[in-house]
Amino acid sequence: MTTELRVLRREEWDQWYGKLELAFGGVPESPAERKLWNELTECERSIGVWDGGECVGTAGAFSFRVSVPGGSLVPAAGVTMVSVAATHRRRGVLTSMMRRQLDDVRELGEPLALLTASEPEIYGRFGYGIATHQLSLDIDTVRARITAPPGTDDVRLRFAPVAESAEACEAVYRSRIGSRPGMLAHTPGWERLPLLDPPADREGASAMQCVLAERDGDVVGYVRFHNKPEWDASGPNGSLLLRDVEALDPAAYAALWRFLFGIDLTSRIRVRNRPVDDPLLHLVTDVRRCGVRVRDSLHARLVDVGAALAARTYRTPVDVVLEVEDAFCPWNEGRWRLSGDTKGASCERTAGPADLAVSVRDLGAAYLGGVTLSSLAGAGRVHELRGGALAEASTAFASDPAPWLPHGF
Known part of the structure; x- marks a missing residue:
């Protein structure tokens, strides 16, 4: 397969969006909906995969700020409009778009990527965890x-x-x-x-x-x-x-x-x-x-582990070293020392011994405080390496009230 992945040109939007509609069943949206999404689309943050003159893959991102525990608004990429043509499934189209997109998000300095999934099993392999429920x-x-x-x-x-x-x-x-946590500021x-x-x-x-x-x-x-x-x-x-x-x-x-x-x-x-x-x-x-x-509702992905964990506060004092696994974004892999409380936090690289072993997907799930690290450990997805570290971190990460995404994107 010879395909080209490139940034969307404004004049290509109708074809690009039409392929998205086709992938989601082929029922066209109303003129008012199309007009709004056309105006909201950030073409410089949208990509398409093209096979000759045909668009066979779509993906975009919105420049959001999301509320995190502690009330701060953190820059985040709102991943959206993701589709692959039925004729081009199982050919690496989605993976290539996710690769390009996360590289771009990192370059822009956004510590988080967010999305809502048509099917919840799709995005875990790219490091997204289910962070809120509805x-x-x-x-x-x-x-x-x-x-x-x-x-x-x-x-x-x-x-x-x-x-x-x-x-x-x-x-x-x-x-x-x-x-x-989880609410989006409206631009x-x-x-x-x-x-x-x-x-x-x-x-x-x-x-x-x-x-x-x-x-x-x-x-x-x-x-x-x-x-x-x-x-x-x-x-x-x-x-x-x-x-x-x-x-x-x-x-x-x-x-x-x-x-x-x-x-x-x-x-x-x-x-x-x-x-x-x-x-x-x-x-x-x-x-x-x-x-x-x-x-499930909002899926979250830590694009920069250190910056993301330092951007929120913690319900109780916490000082733990996390051994992070992130095969898709290897710049996150390794040990991070997280120290924080209700006033703020820091998260830096360390050579010290790890207290918890966790994947970036599960850090994303726990990030907004609605999914506990203890529940993930009960499923065998977080591993305690120092006695007491799991309870300490799980309590600190929790949020009251529960995180929530009021609307999709």
């Missing part, structure tokens, strides 16, 4: 109710046009970014992503609706959703499709959920993506009626 829920609002905390009745709710309320909603989102243009509302994605439901939560005239929360009216022999049996919900305090959060639970003619709320420690689980009267499921 809840989906199918809530029976007839049998479960909301128990609201004090102050909920002081929150005013009102419908607001989606476009006109976008700036207020974005302000709430911005104020929440440092509260959880210009990304505030438009939550507003995409193609009819094909509504599953027969209404156009997006927005309700703002206010206190003393200030917006303290919002919810965006779709209403899907349905009727059967027993009467109304509609459902709500939640898009996103954020609030600045518990009372506002409870007020928004209580509103959703009380909408007339509906009996279910379908939720696609919430944190695994969402307070909703403690607001509902019967969690068994919520159809809770957990799946």
Whole structure:
């Protein structure tokens, strides 16, 4: 096979993106979606593999900043739009793109690479570990109710046009970014992503609706959703499709959920993506009626082990030497001494004896604090070389609250 891997040219975007759509089933996106992704694509960070005049592989990256334990925003490459044509599978196309991409990320000085995977088994061999999980829920609002905390009745709710309320909603989102690891800071243009509302994605439901939560005239929360009216022999049996919900305090959060639970003619709320420690689980009267499921979400890859581990803080004091295995990015291999606490950290090369042996994939899984090193050790993927080192490091790496990726990319 004679193929060429090169940086995407802007005039090639339509063909390049069309091949991505074909690889994911061939159903074209709406004009609004294509327009937004065209404008957000960083062509200088996007690559394609070409076989003659045909594009047979695609991959891109967004220039993100991601919240890490301690609240700092760390530069990260948001790996995206990865595909290989069905005619060119098993020929090294994906590996060549991953190689080029990680080399470029390292050259740019970004310590992390992030992605969401269509299939979770694909990217482990390139050093990505599953760093966050998400809840989906199918809530029976007839049998479960909301128990609201004090102050909920002081929150005013009102419908607001989606476009006109976008700036207020974005302000709430911005104020929440440092509260959880895994959240992405929005650079210009990304505030438009939550507003995409193609009819094909509504599953027969209404156009997006927005309700703002206010206190003393200030917006303290919002919810965006779709209403899907349905009727059967027993009467109304509609459902709500939640898009996103954020609030600045518990009372506002409870007020928004209580509103959703009380909408007339509906009996279910379908939720696609919430944190695994969402307070909703403690607001509902019967969690068994919520159809809770957990799946993988954000996959993280440490491109520069030393810089990445030094960029976050640690829940308890830690001083351990990590023996890191990283065959795909060998510059990370070897021993690193990590010293840190809640105020900061350092991570430097060392010749001292190792306390833990860990792959870069599993460091990525533990990096945001949602996956414990102890659980990975229980699966035989982290090995304790000094007694007590595993408990020390596992406790230090943990995050409260749990990390969460609010939206894909």
